[in-house]
Amino acid sequence: MDSGVKKPGVTSSEVARRAGVSQSAVSRTFTPGASISPKTRAKVMDAAKELGYRPNAIARSLITNRSRIIAVVMAYLENLFYPDVLEELGRLLAKENYRLLLFTGQMDRDSDPVFDQLMQYRVDGIILASTTLSSHLSEECATAGIPVVLFNRTTERDAVSSVTTSNREGGRRIAEFLLAGGHKRFGYISGIESSSTNRDRFAGYREALAAAGHDDIVVGVGNYNRTEAEVAVRQMLGRSDRPDAIFVANDHMAVAVMDVARYEFGLNIPEDLSIVGYDDVGPARWTSYGITTMSQPLKRMVEATVGMLMGQIASGEIEAEHRILNGELVVRTSARLPKTGIVEADGRRIYKPSKA
Amino acid sequence: MDSGVKKPGVTSSEVARRAGVSQSAVSRTFTPGASISPKTRAKVMDAAKELGYRPNAIARSLITNRSRIIAVVMAYLENLFYPDVLEELGRLLAKENYRLLLFTGQMDRDSDPVFDQLMQYRVDGIILASTTLSSHLSEECATAGIPVVLFNRTTERDAVSSVTTSNREGGRRIAEFLLAGGHKRFGYISGIESSSTNRDRFAGYREALAAAGHDDIVVGVGNYNRTEAEVAVRQMLGRSDRPDAIFVANDHMAVAVMDVARYEFGLNIPEDLSIVGYDDVGPARWTSYGITTMSQPLKRMVEATVGMLMGQIASGEIEAEHRILNGELVVRTSARLPKTGIVEADGRRIYKPSKA
DNA sequence: CTGAAAGCGCTTACAG
DNA sequence: CTGAAAGCGCTTACAG
Numbered sequence: 103m104d105s106g107v108k109k110p111g112v113t114s115s116e117v118a119r120r121a122g123v124s125q126s127a128v129s130r131t132f133t134p135g136a137s138i139s140p141k142t143r144a145k146v147m148d149a150a151k152e153l154g155y156r157p158n159a160i161a162r163s164l165i166t167n168r169s170r171i172i173a174v175v176m177a178y179l180e181n182l183f184y185p186d187v188l189e190e191l192g193r194l195l196a197k198e199n200y201r202l203l204l205f206t207g208q209m210d211r212d213s214d215p216v217f218d219q220l221m222q223y224r225v226d227g228i229i230l231a232s233t234t235l236s237s238h239l240s241e242e243c244a245t246a247g248i249p250v251v252l253f254n255r256t257t258e259r260d261a262v263s264s265v266t267t268s269n270r271e272g273g274r275r276i277a278e279f280l281l282a283g284g285h286k287r288f289g290y291i292s293g294i295e296s297s298s299t300n301r302d303r304f305a306g307y308r309e310a311l312a313a314a315g316h317d318d319i320v321v322g323v324g325n326y327n328r329t330e331a332e333v334a335v336r337q338m339l340g341r342s343d344r345p346d347a348i349f350v351a352n353d354h355m356a357v358a359v360m361d362v363a364r365y366e367f368g369l370n371i372p373e374d375l376s377i378v379g380y381d382d383v384g385p386a387r388w389t390s391y392g393i394t395t396m397s398q399p400l401k402r403m404v405e406a407t408v409g410m411l412m413g414q415i416a417s418g419e420i421e422a423e424h425r426i427l428n429g430e431l432v433v434r435t436s437a438r439l440p441k442t443g444i445v446e447a448d449g450r451r452i453y454k455p456s457k458a
Numbered sequence: 459m460d461s462g463v464k465k466p467g468v469t470s471s472e473v474a475r476r477a478g479v480s481q482s483a484v485s486r487t488f489t490p491g492a493s494i495s496p497k498t499r500a501k502v503m504d505a506a507k508e509l510g511y512r513p514n515a516i517a518r519s520l521i522t523n524r525s526r527i528i529a530v531v532m533a534y535l536e537n538l539f540y541p542d543v544l545e546e547l548g549r550l551l552a553k554e555n556y557r558l559l560l561f562t563g564q565m566d567r568d569s570d571p572v573f574d575q576l577m578q579y580r581v582d583g584i585i586l587a588s589t590t591l592s593s594h595l596s597e598e599c600a601t602a603g604i605p606v607v608l609f610n611r612t613t614e615r616d617a618v619s620s621v622t623t624s625n626r627e628g629g630r631r632i633a634e635f636l637l638a639g640g641h642k643r644f645g646y647i648s649g650i651e652s653s654s655t656n657r658d659r660f661a662g663y664r665e666a667l668a669a670a671g672h673d674d675i676v677v678g679v680g681n682y683n684r685t686e687a688e689v690a691v692r693q694m695l696g697r698s699d700r701p702d703a704i705f706v707a708n709d710h711m712a713v714a715v716m717d718v719a720r721y722e723f724g725l726n727i728p729e730d731l732s733i734v735g736y737d738d739v740g741p742a743r744w745t746s747y748g749i750t751t752m753s754q755p756l757k758r759m760v761e762a763t764v765g766m767l768m769g770q771i772a773s774g775e776i777e778a779e780h781r782i783l784n785g786e787l788v789v790r791t792s793a794r795l796p797k798t799g800i801v802e803a804d805g806r807r808i809y810k811p812s813k814a
Numbered sequence: 815c816t817g818a819a820a821g822c823g824c825t826t827a828c829a830g
Numbered sequence: 831c832t833g834a835a836a837g838c839g840c841t842t843a844c845a846g
Contacts (some may be wrong), residue, residue, distance in 0.1 A: 113823055124832065127831090129826085137831060154602075156577045158578065159579045160824090165837075171559075180545075182536075185538075189536075189563065192561070201579065203560075215552075222515040246510075365745045482816070482817055485840065486815090513839090514840065516839080520824085523822080
């Protein structure tokens with residue numbers, strides 16, 4: 103079945119023969135920093151060009167014990183936040199001369215097949231950018247001596263490095279914003295309830311509302327999924343005491359929520375109902391939605407992720423590190439505004455109440 | 459700098475020693491179809507489990523001359539069509555026991571760095587799913603004996619395999635639909651003008667309109683880019699003789715076009731202006747947009763792509779093959795309807811005029 | 815079915 | 831600076 107006729111590919115020995123030098127010399131020519139005279143180097147380069155030689159990265163990996171491959175595990179790409187992350191990761195990893203091996207799709211249970219692949223390919227590092235992956239997996243990798251960084255999530259035990267934004271602070275900020283906007287009754291459409299992002303965002307939201315005397319948040323479960331968010335908000339808006347402000351755990355769901363509110367319930371946003379999201383993803387900026395949302399500084403998050411990974415690979419130290427960045431509450435048109443606290447920054451409107 | 463302390467990893471020799479068999483026996487245990495007795499196999503498996511052994515895929519690749527890695531080159535992921543494709547590709551490739559090496563970001567000029575990487579990693583196949591990549595590149599790969607499949611595009615010279623939908627037919631269908639809907643003046647927001655998809659979609663559109671006596675299509679260049687599409691449509695709608703129907707070369711731009719028409723020009727869609735897109739991407743289904751659009755059968759396209767690649771890898775034959783699938787004109791709310799020809803299928807409304 | 819051995823295409827001490 | 835040689839962890843004829 104596997105009778106492929108892939109061309110063998112030119113080897114360093116063939117180049118050596120052609121150039122009249124040793125195979126070692128060819129290798130050194132293509133090893134940055136190796137000691138090689140300009141003259142030999144030139145001879146090798148000529149021969150290599152003639153033959154169309156390119157070093158075999160597979161063979162190199164075998165001997166250096168470094169694949170220069172980073173595995174990125176991303177359960178789903180439907181939420182545009184993740185493709186954006188992926189693109190930026192690709193860019194930065196390429197700059198560091200690393201390749202990106204992508205694992206996508208739902209990994210059931212402890213997803214051993216994926217883990218197996220990671221291990222078999224001897225990837226130099228792993229980025230876990232999805233909320234549905236078992237934290238078991240990440241610790242296993244760390245045990246195997248492979249640097250792992252969690253992107254946009256943490257595990258309970260803090261044993262694995264992570265890059266997140268201050269989700270709790272974000273939830274709190276959103277609550278304060280809605281309170282300042284004079285809202286009376288508060289709803290929450292959750293993400294996946296066990297995820298750290300969801301837990302923290304909700305915790306902050308609830309705390310700040312409780313501090314203002316609001317203990318009766320109406321909660322619906324959206325699981326970071328459009329369809330489930332639609333079902334949840336349908337139920338929420340069908341109540342006689344429906345909220346006049348809903349914090350939706352991410353923009354991806356907020357878009358669906360807005361469509362249901364407008365087109366199924368005939369509500370005006372933000373007059374009848376205020377919506378606040380999270381992420382500041384592409385569609386949040388589209389005029390039809392104009393979602394007021396907590397931004398996540400994607401570029402800086404990716405930068406931190408790649409930086410941490412590179413650091414751990416270089417040093418061999420796999421000590422868990424947790425980087426927490428700050429977002430901004432970007433104010434658009436999906437929520438009623440407070441009287442004060444809106445400032446202009448970088449061409450965006452930000453909610454930044456001056457602390458007394 | 460690179461003083462990594464990545465753990466060496468268990469080797470087959472270590473497992474062999476532990477199991478009291480030869481290293482060959484260990485290898486055979488992990489090679490499906492190799493001749494090995496159940497007893498030896500069991501001994502090896504036990505030892506492997508104890509030591510946490512996993513075959514080194516890098517070493518295996520070196521000797522088999524197959525990496526089981528497929529490179530996917532995708533210039534940008536902003537258009538949700540591509541993340542969807544990526545996810546499906548990941549799924550199918552995993553099923554075939556292949557890994558996905560992702561190359562993203564703009565490749566300038568002839569993007570030799572990327573090409574270099576592809577060659578260095580000895581990927582078994584390449585999927586080119588982006589319109590901005592040089593066709594030069596793809597032919598170079600084919601020359602090197604690596605199967606290449608173009609996804610959603612073709613090259614002029616047909617030298618490289620491709621999977622597309624019948625874009626010309628699609629453009630024609632859209633024109634017929636708009637004509638049947640009684641539109642009088644036609645616009646077109648193009649994609650990247652040199653791309654095969656754009657050329658074909660526009661050609662079909664223009665042909666069918668011309669056949670009905672409309673030779674004066676108003677054209678704006680959108681380059682498959684939201685911002686450019688916005689600029690283009692702004693100019694188009696500012697004309698005194700603005701169109702009452704616009705075919706936008708993909709949904710990604712159509713969304714932006716609709717927002718401009720509605721919120722900058724105060725137009726009602728579809729009463730004042732009909733919009734038709736292409737792809738049937740997620741946002742086209744969102745209630746705020748409800749874009750009438752030519753669908754591209756993503757799953758079948760990906761299936762065909764992976765199938766062709768697998769076939770070429772297995773046979774070693776790299777003969778260019780061109781698979782052209784058919785889409786449907788999915789009718790939603792962004793365009794005025796013809797009196798006849800709308801049928802229900804799979805829960806969607808389709809435009810399917812009965813040929814006389 | 816099994817083991818000893820060659821070899822995949824490189825990198826990297828080692829000796830000169 | 832250079833070359834001969836060992837070795838990375840496997841697969842796969844080959845002989846038994």
